[in-house]
Amino acid sequence: MPDIPEHLLRRSAERRKALGLPVPGEEGGEAPAEEAPAAEAEAPEEAAPAAAASAAPDGGGDGGEEVTESKGGVPAHLLERSRRRKAALGGGDGGAAAPAAAAGAGARAGTATATRPAPAPTSTGPGGHTQRLLTVVKSGSIQQTRAEAQDKVHVWPHLLVIEFAAVLVVTAGLLVFSALVRAPLLGLADFNKTPNPSKAPWYFLGLQELLTMFHPMVAGVTIPGMGLFLLGVAPFVDKNPSHAPTDRKFAISIFTLFLMLWAVLVIIGSFFRGPGFNFIFPWKDGIFFEL
DSSP states (O other): OOOOHHHHHHHHHHHHHHTTTOOOSSSOOOOOGGGGGHHHHHOSTTTHHHHHHHSSOOSTTTTTOOOOOHOOOOOOHHHHHHHHHHHHHHHHTTTTHHHHHHHHHHHHBOOOOOOOOOOOSSSSSSSGOOOOOOOOOOOOOOOSSOOOOOOOOOIIIIIHHHHHHHHHHHHHHHHHHHHSSSOOOOOOOOOTSSSSSSOOGGGGHHHHHHHHHHHIIIIIIIHHHHHHHHHHHHHOOOOOOOOOOOOHHHHHHHHHHHHHHHHHHHHHHSSOOOOOOOOOHHHHOOOOOOO
16 A cells, blocks of 8 residues: 555545544544545545546436446445445435445445436525626726817818808809909000009009108018018917917917008008099098009
């Protein structure tokens, strides 16, 4: 007989006491000679009983096939231990099969019937719980996948549809204005008969008005150049991305100054200049302006 570790022997004795079976070596405890290997081999927790239960189905009154050591390949001491465990757990309902099991255990050639039924499937976990914990996730380890709201839209169709509608409105307004307002072409220019006053087109009347106040170099180059320079550097000076007028005071001030200055010069040149390009009052001397 091979040497069995001491802790396995102690564990086997404790299991026998818990099941109410006799323990070899103690008072009143008698064990068959062939059962010693079974007591010593009880260490691998339930491996042998599980094999015996799977190899030997219930052989009660349902007509189950009888499993023996020679037929089923299950050792007799495992069949005997299965019978004893069933009797301890089931309250002694294995008494009818005790003589046959004892005979088979003593001779190692007898037959025995495994009466331990298969465990009934259950839908609940340990302690009656119906949920099982798969894993524990640390707080903050799950990333946010919800899309953030954005204030951006696609160029097509959102922007281009608005621009196309604006083009249609401007074209319709220009068509109506051209149909209602007469703008005939004048005759050929005659250098012997210069019109008085001789005015530039309205979009150049601002420059013509500056020529009456300053030197041609200042009126035609310096002042327009400074205006264009200020408009060019305004985006680099004021880098505030806000669209609120209260946050864009510098840019709004520069543009308003440029627009109002040019509009005032055009209005003076159109309606307040008469013969000889002299200053007049239109409500007194009339309007000397043609489209």
